[in-house]
Amino acid sequence: MTNVLFVCLGNICRSPMAEAIFKDLVLKAGLQNQIQVDSCATSSEEEGHQPHPGAQKVMAAHGLDYSYMHSRPITRQDFDWADYIITMDGQNVFNLNQMAPAQDRHKIHLCLDILPDKQGQEIPDPWYTHRFEYTYQVLMSALPAWLDKIKAAN
Ligand code: 4NP
Numbered sequence: 001m002t003n004v005l006f007v008c009l010g011n012i013c014r015s016p017m018a019e020a021i022f023k024d025l026v027l028k029a030g031l032q033n034q035i036q037v038d039s040c041a042t043s044s045e046e047e048g049h050q051p052h053p054g055a056q057k058v059m060a061a062h063g064l065d066y067s068y069m070h071s072r073p074i075t076r077q078d079f080d081w082a083d084y085i086i087t088m089d090g091q092n093v094f095n096l097n098q099m100a101p102a103q104d105r106h107k108i109h110l111c112l113d114i115l116p117d118k119q120g121q122e123i124p125d126p127w128y129t130h131r132f133e134y135t136y137q138v139l140m141s142a143l144p145a146w147l148d149k150i151k152a153a154n
Pocket residue numbers: 008009010011012013014015045046125126127
């Protein structure tokens with residue numbers, strides 16, 4: 001089993017969209033018994049909240065299920081559980097490195113680092129930009145490559 005955890009600041013915009021997209025990719029690849037997917041936040045600002053209405057709209061438009069999702073902050077168990085901690089921007093990477101037990105820091109990755117021509121780039125926060133469909137498109141440009149990497153490692 002490979003466990004993949006998507007993390008952003010609030011767990012209401014980017015990481016729930018990434019979770020929903022990646023679960024769909026895993027299902028379509030028939031790998032749901034081999035890859036588990038979850039998401040969480042570096043803050044407890046939005047704890048208990050459903051995805052942002054803009055994220056809900058885009059997920060619905062792309063046939064993705066978000067009905068079960070509620071924001072939650074990352075815990076010590078998450079760092080242990082995850083094999084890949086995939087996050088959205090430099091601030092998330094910094095915060096996660098502060099929070100992670102030393103032995104789990106190697107699991108932390110910037111999402112766009114999987115694309116050779118996008119290394120070091122961030123996924124803009126639609127909480128500020130309101131560009132939810134653009135966020136979906138950027139995630140869709142990178143997440144199939146993460147699935148390929150995980151498949152190749154198994
Ligand atoms: P996310 O977006 O990190 O993509 O879920 C945000 C959600 C909430 C806040 C900031 C960003 N906030 O400040 O509450």
